[in-house]
Structure formats: C-alpha cells, structure tokens
Amino acid sequence: MIAQAVSQSGVDKFVNALGSGVALGAIYALLALGFVIIFKATQVVNFAHGAIAALGAYLVSYFAVTINIPGRWMTFAPDWLQWSLSALVAVLLTAVVGMIVERITIRPMIGEPLFAIAMITLGLDLIIRTTTNDLLDNTNAGLGDPFGLEVLTFGALRLDAAQIATIGVTIVVVLLLMWFFRTRTGVAVRATAFDQEAAMAQGISVGKVFAIAWGIGAALAALGGIFSSVGSRGAAGVSPFTALIAFRAFPAIIIGGLDSIAGAVAGGMIVGVLEVMAGTYLGGISWLGTGFSGIVPWLVMMAVLLVKPYGLFGTEEIRRV
Amino acid sequence: MLEIANLEVVYNDVVLVLRGLSLEVREGQIVALLGANGAGKTTTLRAVSGLLDVHEGDITKGTISYNGVEIHDNDASKTVRSGIAQVMEGRRVFAEMTVDDNLRTGATTNKNATSVKDNYDNVMEMFPVLATRRKDTAGYLSGGEQQMLAIGRALMANPTLLILDEPSLGLAPLLVAQIRDVIVDINKQGTSVLLIEQNANMALSIADYGYIMETGKVVMDGDADKLLGDEDVQEFYLGLHTEGGRRKSFRDVKHYKRRKRWLS
Ligand SMILES: Nc1ncnc2c1ncn2[C@@H]1O[C@H](COP(=O)(O)OP(=O)(O)O)[C@@H](O)[C@H]1O
Ligand SMILES: [Mg+2]
Numbered sequence: 181m182i183a184q185a186v187s188q189s190g191v192d193k194f195v196n197a198l199g200s201g202v203a204l205g206a207i208y209a210l211l212a213l214g215f216v217i218i219f220k221a222t223q224v225v226n227f228a229h230g231a232i233a234a235l236g237a238y239l240v241s242y243f244a245v246t247i248n249i250p251g252r253w254m255t256f257a258p259d260w261l262q263w264s265l266s267a268l269v270a271v272l273l274t275a276v277v278g279m280i281v282e283r284i285t286i287r288p289m290i291g292e293p294l295f296a297i298a299m300i301t302l303g304l305d306l307i308i309r310t311t312t313n314d315l316l317d318n319t320n321a322g323l324g325d326p327f328g329l330e331v332l333t334f335g336a337l338r339l340d341a342a343q344i345a346t347i348g349v350t351i352v353v354v355l356l357l358m359w360f361f362r363t364r365t366g367v368a369v370r371a372t373a374f375d376q377e378a379a380m381a382q383g384i385s386v387g388k389v390f391a392i393a394w395g396i397g398a399a400l401a402a403l404g405g406i407f408s409s410v411g412s413r414g415a416a417g418v419s420p421f422t423a424l425i426a427f428r429a430f431p432a433i434i435i436g437g438l439d440s441i442a443g444a445v446a447g448g449m450i451v452g453v454l455e456v457m458a459g460t461y462l463g464g465i466s467w468l469g470t471g472f473s474g475i476v477p478w479l480v481m482m483a484v485l486l487v488k489p490y491g492l493f494g495t496e497e498i499r500r501v
Numbered sequence: 502m503l504e505i506a507n508l509e510v511v512y513n514d515v516v517l518v519l520r521g522l523s524l525e526v527r528e529g530q531i532v533a534l535l536g537a538n539g540a541g542k543t544t545t546l547r548a549v550s551g552l553l554d555v556h557e558g559d560i561t562k563g564t565i566s567y568n569g570v571e572i573h574d575n576d577a578s579k580t581v582r583s584g585i586a587q588v589m590e591g592r593r594v595f596a597e598m599t600v601d602d603n604l605r606t607g608a609t610t611n612k613n614a615t616s617v618k619d620n621y622d623n624v625m626e627m628f629p630v631l632a633t634r635r636k637d638t639a640g641y642l643s644g645g646e647q648q649m650l651a652i653g654r655a656l657m658a659n660p661t662l663l664i665l666d667e668p669s670l671g672l673a674p675l676l677v678a679q680i681r682d683v684i685v686d687i688n689k690q691g692t693s694v695l696l697i698e699q700n701a702n703m704a705l706s707i708a709d710y711g712y713i714m715e716t717g718k719v720v721m722d723g724d725a726d727k728l729l730g731d732e733d734v735q736e737f738y739l740g741l742h743t744e745g746g747r748r749k750s751f752r753d754v755k756h757y758k759r760r761k762r763w764l765s
Contacts, residue, residue: 291555364605371595371606377555378593383581383610383658 197460203343205452206350211429212444214400220373221393230426231308236402237409237418239270241321263326278398320419342411431481437494451477508563520717531694533704536714551577586660592651596640607657624653645676705729
C-alpha cells in the first residue's frame with residue numbers, strides 16, 4: 181500500500197495521499213496497539229512483535245492459499261468470506277502462539293530484570309523469524325486476493341478494497357478493545373498494568389493477565405502483518421522482509437506514548453499519513469534519495485521526543501516496583 | 502481462625518526479618534498488631550497473603566493456618582478465595598481507574614453476581630463519599646477517600662478476615678476516627694479483623710487483643726485494655742518514643758518490670 185504518484189490535481193493528490201496515509205496508519209495502529217497492550221500489562225518490550233506479525237501473515241498464506249481452510253468446505257461462500265475465515269483462523273492461531281511463547285519464556289522471568297526479558301524477546305524474534313522464513317522457503321508467498329482490484333471512490337478520494345478493509349478492521353478492533361477494557365477481565369488487565377502487587381492482593385491472577393495480554397498483542401500483530409502483506413497495490417505477499425514492518429511501526433508506538441489505545445491509534449495515523457505525504461510530495465526531489473519516505477517516521481519521532489520525551493500521549497509515571 | 506506459629510521469613514535468602522513470630526486471630530475478634538517501623542508487620546501480612554514472592558521473600562520455618570487449613574504455600578489469589586482480604590500499606594488504589602472499577606477488582610474472586618451487587622451496595626452505604634464519586638478517577642480522591650476506597654475494595658471480596666496495614670497512616674485525626682469507626686462497623690457485621698498499626702492508642706481502643714512486635718518477634722501480648730493501661734506500652738508509645746534521637750527499644754524498658762509481673 182504505497183502511495184501512487186499519479187499526476188492529479190492538487191486537492192485530489194492531497195486527499196488521496198491522506199486516504200492512503202490513513203490506511204497505512206491503520207496498519208501501524210494495529211501493530212502499535214498490540215505492542216502497547218503487551219508493554220502496559222507486562223512491562224515487556226517485545227522485540228519479537230514484527231516476527232509475530234510476519235508469522236500471522238504467513239499463516240494466512242498457508243490457510244487461505246496453500247490448504248484452503250476452511251474455504252474447501254464452503255465453496256458456496258463468496259471469496260472474501262472464505263478468505264476472512266482463513267485470516268481469522270490465522271489470527272487466532274497466532275494468538276495461541278503468543279500465549280505459548282509467554283507461558284514458556286516470559287512467565288518464568290516475572291520479577292527478573294526487564295532488560296533480561298527484553299533480550300529474551302530478541303531471541304524470540306530470531307527464532308520466530310527464522311522458522312517463518314523456513315516455512316516460506318525464504319521467498320515470497322501471496323496471501324490470496326480477496327479484495328480484487330475493486331476501487332471505491334468517495335468524491336475525489338479513491339481507496340482500494342484492501343485499504344478500506346484495513347481501516348474497517350482497525351475501527352472494529354479499537355471498538356472491541358474499548359469494550360474489552362470495560363469488562364471484568366479487562367479491568368483486571370488494567371489493574372495489573374497499573375500495580376501488579378496490588379492486583380495480586382485483590383486475587384487477580386497475574387499469570388492469566390499476562391497470557392491474555394500476549395494473546396491479544398499477538399493477534400493484533402498478526403492483523404498488522406496480514407494487512408501489510410495483502411492488497412493489490414503494495415508488495416503483496418509475505419516475505420522475509422515482512423517482519424521489518426515493526427521497525428516502521430516503532431516510531432508510531434513511541435509517538436503515541438506507550439500508554440493508551442488513543443495514543444497508539446494517533447501515533448499510527450500520524451506516522452502513516454506523514455510517510456505517504458513524504459512519498460507523494462518529496463518523491464521527486466532526487467537528492468533526498470528514493471527511500472526518504474521510510475525515514476520520515478523516525479525523523480518525526482525524534483522531533484517529538486525532543487519536545488515530549490514521553491510521546492504525545494504518554495504520561496510520565498513513577499512506577500511502583 | 503488465623504494461626505501463625507513460629508514463623509520465620511527471609512528476604513533475598515539472607516535477611517532474616519521474622520524470627521519465630523506467633524499470633525492468633527480468633528473468630529469475631531479485632532486483633533491489633535503493633536510495632537515500630539521495620540518491626541516486620543508488613544512482612545507478616547505478606548506471608549499470610551502469599552505476596553512474599555513479589556519481594557523475593559521466603560518462609561523458612563513455621564506455619565500459617567486459616568480455619569485449620571495450612572495456607573502458607575497458597576498464592577495470593579487462593580488466599581483471597583479462602584476468605585482473607587487485605588488493605589495494603591499506602592492504600593495502593595488503582596489511581597488511573599474509576600472508583601467503581603477499583604471496587605470491581607476487589608470482587609475478582611467472587612463469581613456470584615448477586616453477592617457482588619450486595620457487597621457493592623453495602624460498601625456504598627458504608628462510605629457515602631464513594632457513592633457520590635463512583636465514576637471519578639481514584640487518583641483524584643483525597644487521602645482519606647482513597648483509604649475508604651481501599652477498604653471498600655477489600656470488602657468486595659466478601660472476606661471472613663480483613664487485614665489492614667496501617668490504615669491511619671498519614672491521615673488527619675478526624676479521618677483516623679472515621680476509619681476506626683468503620684473498622685468497628687465491619688467487625689460488627691461479622692468480619693474478623695487483624696489491624697496492623699503504629700497508632701497504638703487507636704488500634705487498642707477498638708481491639709480485643711493486641712500483639713507488640715519488635716525486630717521480627719512478638720515481645721508482648723495481651724488483652725487490649727490491659728495493654729492500653731500498661732505503663733511500658735504507654736511509655737513506649739506516648740511521648741517517650743525517642744531517646745537521644747533513636748527510637749527507644751521496647752526491650753530496654755520491659756525487662757525488670759516484666760519479670761516482676763510474672764512473679765506476682
Ligand atoms: N523486599 C525486601 N527485601 C529485603 N528486606 C526487606 C524487604 N522488605 C522489607 N524488608 C526489611 O524487613 C524489615 C521489616 O519490614 P516490614 O515488614 O516492612 O516492617 P513494618 O511493616 O513493621 O514497618 C525491615 O528491616 C525492612 O527493611
Ligand atoms: Mg509496614
């Protein structure tokens with residue numbers, strides 16, 4: 181989903197860059213949300229987030245394309261529905277992987293230095309990425325083409341179906357999360373995030389909270405990975421490079437302030453829009469080089485950090501042990 | 502109902518903090534656990550509630566039993582389910598969450614919706630201040646209100662034993678009196694209470710029985726009114742706390758008098 185540099189009138193160009201930026205920002209927002217939920221609930225900086233995203237995308241290519249499950253049992257259903265169900269299976273499976281990973285590698289480390297745990301996630305990144313790349317034979321695998329070439333126009337704005345799906349799913353995810361954090365379990369997760377010992381004193385099982393956070397975090401990473409690999413415009417397909425999406429989402433996470441749903445979404449949108457805008461308007465300036473739009477998020481992040489070290493939406497907090 | 506026998510607790514495998522502590526809370530009682538800063542009161546609570554792990558602490562000797570069942574190996578969640586709830590030192594409300602959500606966390610172990618509702622109504626009745634601030638963020642409550650919220654949160658678990666760790670700490674006298682009345686109320690409604698305090702007068706004024714701790718051990722215990730009238734206790738807790746800048750040890754004052762008492 182890279183912005184097109186089609187020559188258009190000024191307003192059209194801007195509106196379409198904005199639309200593409202929001203769609204890209206939605207992908208970053210999904211990744212940021214997953215990262216932030218794991219970080220808030222468990223205080224773990226998950227360096228394996230990109231690898232988990234790529235795993236999710238790979239699983240879609242496996243279920244939707246390679247073995248066509250559950251589509252093979254429901255040929256009567258439209259393609260997009262078959263594909264969506266495969267994607268759902270992939271997302272749920274990735275969530276389970278996230279929970280298993282948490283149980284085996286993170287849970288035993290509760291109470292150990294956070295630096296050591298971060299290093300473990302770095303190891304996890306290597307393991308999950310290598311495994312996924314092996315499964316991919318180190319090449320590119322398509323995720324299927326559920327959305328076709330359909331383009332919807334809203335006045336001057338043209339969005340392809342994949343972009344609309346990305347934005348739509350992100351909105352649904354945000355609504356679901358807002359609902360979840362009001363439920364009994366969601367309140368337990370928030371309590372644990374705020375003060376682990378006080379949460380335990382209420383009888384909240386911190387282990388369960390950790391598992392839930394990793395499950396949700398991994399599922400959101402998978403969605404981010406899937407939507408960054410599907411679609412007719414971008415470099416469709418999952419490849420050994422897919423995991424690198426985390427590096428592009430990281431500025432969004434930091435700008436958002438690591439603290440809230442709103443922050444993660446806003447951070448994602450800011451970075452997505454600026455990245456596409458830079459590609460659209462600065463692409464022609466040759467001395468900036470061709471990859472400049474990819475650097476923009478990092479430049480923005482650095483600028484934000486200079487002014488607001490805790491991100492735009494982050495709070496400076498003194499954490500209890 | 503709660504029995505602690507010869508309890509030893511070590512932090513980080515080296516720091517021996519409880520050295521053979523024994524105490525008992527009988528059904529229906531308010532029991533005061535008194536002692537200076539660092540005596541090991543909070544550690545005792547952590548041992549009972551399964552929170553030593555968090556602090557790298559271990560029980561190396563002794564037993565803790567509740568209603569005849571040994572609970573010293575229980576994790577925190579199991580302890581709460583067995584009927585023991587606590588109000589932690591420093592209140593520890595979830596400051597970013599609303600009053601209502603704080604109370605909901607207290608009901609974690611209670612899966613019965615009607616009973617949760619009953620407890621909630623009961624808490625609202627007991628603390629009218631909270632009733633007017635249900636949707637407010639807990640962090641914006643005053644210290645006294647936060648303490649009430651912390652107590653209300655603990656009551657949401659429907660405990661048979663409530664342990665409070667220095668609930669009067671940092672509160673103005675009027676609020677201390679309020680908290681004291683609340684504790685009496687809770688006890689009247691059938692919950693036994695272990696009240697950890699440095700404010701001996703407040704605690705003993707409502708307690709049935711009291712224990713005085715020093716460096717990890719009980720150095721004196723007895724009926725609350727007896728302790729309240731005891732010269733040593735008075736000397737230790739009222740005005741004579743410090744001697745040459747250092748807190749006077751209760752042991753220094755007690756020896757000969759105590760022997761005399763044993764003989765009489
Ligand atoms: N996590 C810990 N690690 C090592 N020592 C501790 C820890 N927590 C408390 N202590 C020590 O244990 C002793 C008793 O502390 P505590 O139980 O908090 O006493 P109290 O509640 O009576 O003030 C103190 O000397 C304190 O320094
Ligand atoms: Mg203490």
